[in-house]
Amino acid sequence: MRMITFLLVGLTVHVVFFISIFDIYFTSPLVHGMTPQATPLVPPASRLVLLVADGLRADSLYTLLQNGSSRAPYLRKVIEERGTWGVSHTHVPTETRPGHVALIAGFYEDVSAVAKGWKENPVEFDSVFNESRHSWCWGSPDILPMFSKGASGDHMYTHTYPAGEEDFASTDASRLDTWVFTQVKTFFESAKSNSSLKASLLKDRNVFFLHLLGIDTNGHAHRPMSKEYLDNIALVDTGVAEMVSIIEEFFDNDGRTSYVFTSDHGMTNWGSHGAGHPSETLTPLVAWGAGVNSAHKVTEPQPYDDGYLQEWNLQHTRRVDVNQADIAPLMASLIGVPFPLNSVVKMTQKKETTLSFLFTPYQPLTESKQAEFTHKARILIQLEKYEDAISLCQALISRSLEGLVYYHNYDRFFLGCSVVFGFVGWTSYVVLVILKTHASLDRNPSLLRQTPSRSLARLCMCVTVGITVFLLIQRSPVTYYIYCLLPVPVWYSVLKESGTLTDLIRSAPSLPLWKCFCYFVLVAFGIELLVVSFFHRAMLTVGLTSLSLWPFVSSLFGRAKVRALSWSLGCLCLAAFPLMPVVGREPNIHLVTCAGLLTLFTSACYLWSSRHRTPLHLSDRPQFVAQMLLVAVCAYVPSLTHSSLQQKQGLPLLNQIISWTTLASSLLVPLLSSTRIFHRLLSIFLSLTATYLLLSTGSEALFPPVLSWLMFVWINIEQEAMLAQGVSGRQELSTIDFSANIDITKMRQLKLDDIRRSYFFVFFIITAFFGTGNIASINSFDPASVYCFLTVFNPFIMGGLMMWKVIIPFIIVMCTFETIQVATQLSSRSLFLIVLVISDLMALHFFFLVQDYGSWLDIGTSISHYVIVMSMTIFLMLLSVVTHTFTSKRLLLWRRPKMHFT
Incomplete structure (x- = not known):
């Protein structure tokens, strides 16, 4: 009971510490109840057409073909003759939802909003659509409802296709864009004979939004350099040209229509997005029509030294770069609607809720300095010194933004x-x-x-x-x-x-102080190594190489040479995985098949070698045979699925059934096996590896077999370490039963070497987390990993499958640690408390590393590391209970009936 109470208190404390990061760093910057503000100038346009090509990279649109032509000739002509072009710089996370919020609402949504909802607003925010007289929207069911829900009045009209159309296995995802263009064409055709609709269209302050998802879908499925992705750009260009022609014809070429073409985010070469690589943050922006400057030829070098102007052969045309959130006020000013009311005015709010003697205003922009700025600007305008007035206002804007950050972080x-x-x-x-x-x-x-x-x-x-x-x-x-x-x-x-x-x-006098000091120094060094590994995965390779030397610097090599060599070889093999690239790997299904064969080979070797020492019961043999057959099937299913998708034949139904059945049974099947230590561990390994193979596309499939091999050696070598320490009463591993009642009288007290065991556990947990990838980086997610289960876009199911893939190595390490606690005759609470201290020291370290300056990627990375460590600590508390059940409980599907004699 005391242990349960302690766990509950510890869980509560860590949940509070975890939630605190959201109040400190993730709070929404918005302030509501502000007065609408609009430009006093007469708007140059009556209507706005916003075209967002989801997932379009700037270089994919602007770069010319080898023959000097453009894959988007219409937009290229607009750039060189009719409009203004540039790069829209997005912010991390480069995802669809925050990108559209920045484009249409004019602010960068706080990171926590991504977890609160995909199709709905986690916070109340205003948008250009909401401020317009009417807004007609066509496109994805994942984006359009986000802006229509909560909008005032009934002036927003959305038209979406079924969610099932967003299929990564589609033969041609560009049909999503064709659907949008067809619907818009039909809409304007019907408006000609619908007097009420036509009257609404002829009014001012109208917005037309075309969300084009085909490029993004083809990029995920085929990569941005593929023919499908590039052909989709050409299709969009043709569709834009047709839409402009239809709209201009409908409004009698009145010259009162503004057009904005851009993207919410880019895409990496390996078909993902979410982080801060230039391929993700540089998106195209082309604007033309009413209120937009026409193409301006330049002869002098432009203030851009990124090399793209020469690469795109556009150095002769003026380039205008903007931040993505600045596109919303641009659109609002073009049609004369109030700017979206996403105000971040903070000074008054903070002053009202702070004791007067404790309130410290932002010194560069106090109330007196604000008045001074305004007075100077008005004088300069009266003197017609407009350039000086603009420079002064830009300085005021810059200081205002800094002040907003100051009060937001007060x-x-x-x-x-x-x-x-x-x-x-x-x-x-x-x-x-x-x-x-x-x-x-x-x-x-x-x-x-x-x-x-x-x-x-x-x-x-x-x-x-x-x-x-x-x-x-x-x-x-x-x-x-x-x-x-x-x-x-x-x-x-x-x-x-x-x-x-x-x-x-x-x-203190009776303690080995020098030995204690050495242990604490080594653990402190080890904790720092783990902290650095969050930034540089190669440090895990350094750590594993160092761990491989452990038997040689201790007395273990002389006691058990074979196990010591196996440990060293296992550490060195596992050390290769952190050196492999996190992202950008091309699928290699042959390695998945090899991982399945390796799993079968090692399992068969173990069963053969242990046939005399720990023989299988007759009732257990069919289960292990069935599990090994399932591993063989799961090693072949990814190859069959990959081949079917390459031939554009879709996901075979049988493969999908096998995949979901394997996933559903992965936690149930091991509970049917014997609770003898290695029989249960082998069943868990086979069950989890089968699921992992289905979620793999390349070399990461080899990670669970190698990790499991090292964990098996670790269990055995800890027994030798106990003998070296003179711990008596060691129980043979082959005789240990997880379900046996533990004799509390045989439990021993903690020793210094238990600190080493606990550190090994934390190290292997971190290795399991970062060994094959980095879930902290959103763009490391490859949709191809879940194609055995589904191909239709569903962020929550896909995200859940990827999280399960991350958890599988966790469970393998947790089960090993549970075994070591039983084998070393130590209370599970004892080692876990040491693990808790090590994890908390890491979390405290990352708390001090959190920063709110530098690039958005640096800020997001520093916060995510703290969140990861805190989540890991909370997760380990919960997973320790689950693992105990997973190893010690057994389900009996049938029982032998008792015979009664009379």
């Missing part, structure tokens, strides 16, 4: 200190619990029953009241109370255990 330092204080307190408490309950210390009988003094309790109560009153005056959110008050009971628990510190001091 509470960050205060909240950060509270979280760190609580974090340090929790880690200190766990260390004291380890020393008190799992270490052999000299106990002071006079302190064993010591209770916390009343003065300590009163002090904590006074602090609690003081913090609560302060937060009430500040009108702080409810979550602030949790972050600020949580450290109080945590530190109360730490101070309450002062007797344990006294026991540690009393035991």
Whole structure:
């Protein structure tokens, strides 16, 4: 019961620390209730046509063919003769939803919004569509509802195709764009005979939005350099030309239509997006029509030194780059609608909720300096010094943006200190619990029953009241109370255990202090290596190479040469995986087949070698035969699926049935096997590897067999390590049964070497996470990995399958750690507490590395690392319970009937 209580408290504390990062770094910057603002100038256009080619890279549109022609001749002609062109710079994450929010709403959505909803608004935001008189939209069912839901009035009309049309296995995904063009053509044809619709179309402040998803779908399915992707660009160019002709004809060529052609994000060469590579963040922008400057020829070098002008052969035409969020106010000004009310005015709001003597305004832009800026600008305008006025306003805008960031992050330092204080307190408490309950210390009988003094309790109560009153005056959110008050009971628990510190001091003379110091230095170095590995995966290779030397620097090599050599060889083989590229790998289905054969070979060798030592029961043999046959089938299914998709024959139904059945049974089948240690582990390995093969496209399929081999050696070599330490009563591995009742009297106290075991576990968990990829980088996701299960676009199911692929190596390592705890006669709580301390130290390190400056990629990476480590800690708490059930429980589908004699 105490263990369950401790886990629940620990889980609660870590969930609070995890959620705190969203209040500190992921809060929405929006302020509602503002007065609409619009340009006072007469709008040059009555209507706007926005065309978004989803997933279109800038270079794919602008680069000429080898013969000097363009694959998009109409848009090229617009660039050189009629309009203005440039690059729209997107922000991370380069995904469809945040890209469209920036384009149409004019602000960069906070990262947490991606997890809150795909088709709906997680926060209330305004858009150009909402401010228009009427908006007609055609395209994807994943994007259009996001802007229609919550819009005021009934002036938005959306037309979407069925979600099932977004199929990566489609023979021709460009039909998605053809559908849009056909629907728009039909719409204007019908408007000619529909008087009410025609009257609405002839009014001003109208918007037409064409969302073209075909390029993105073809890019995911065939890569951006494929014929399908490039041909789709040509199709879009032809469709744009036809749409312009139809619209101009309908409005009698009145010259009151503005056109904006752009993209929400680009795409990497390997067909993914989400991170900050230039191929993802550089998207095309072409604008023409009413209110847009016509093409401007230049003879002097332009202020762009990225080399693209020469590469695209556009150095003779003026290039105008913008930030993606600036396209929304551009569109609003063209048709004269108010700018989207996504205001981020923060100073007044923060001043009202902060005590006057504690409020520190943004010094470069105080209220007096704001008035001074405005006064100077008006004088310059009156003197007709417009260039100087523009420069002054640009400086004011720059300082205003910096001030917005200052006020948006105003509470960050205060909240950060509270979280760190609580974090340090929790880690200190766990260390004291380890020393008190799992270490052999000299106990002071006079302190064993010591209770916390009343003065300590009163002090904590006074602090609690003081913090609560302060937060009430500040009108702080409810979550602030949790972050600020949580450290109080945590530190109360730490101070309450002062007797344990006294026991540690009393035991110091009898402790091997030099050995303790060496262990702590090595673990500290190891933790730093793991932290660096989050930035450079190759550090895992360095770590695995170092671990391969462990038996040689200890006495293990002399005791068990074969196991020591197997350990070293296993570490070196596993060390090759972090050196492989995370993204950009071409599919190699032959390696998936080889991984299946390797799995079958190693399993067969084990069963043959253990036929005398740990023979299979007759009732278990059919299950292992069936599992090995399933692995063979799963090794062949990806090859068959890949071949079918290459021939554009779609996903075979039989393959889909096998894949989903294997996935559904992967957690059930091992529970049917014997609970003897290696029989259960082999069943788990076969079941999980079968699913992993279905989710693999190349060399990563070899990772589970190699990892499982090393984990098997680790279990065996830890037995030798126990003998080397003089631990008596070692139980033979072959006789261990997971379901056997543990004799508590045989449980031993913690030793220094258990710190090493716990660190090995954390290291292998990180290796399992980053060994074959980096789930922290969205663009490492390859849709081809889930093609055995589905090809129709579904972000949640696809994301869930990819997460399960990441979890499978986790489970293998967790089951190994569970086995080691049983084999080394140590309470599972003991080792897990050490693991908790190591993980929390890593999380605290990453908390200090979080930054809100630099590139968007740097900011996002620093935050994601903290989130990953915290998620891992919480996940390990939950997974430890699941793993215990996974290894020790058995399902009996039938029982022998009892015979009764009379």
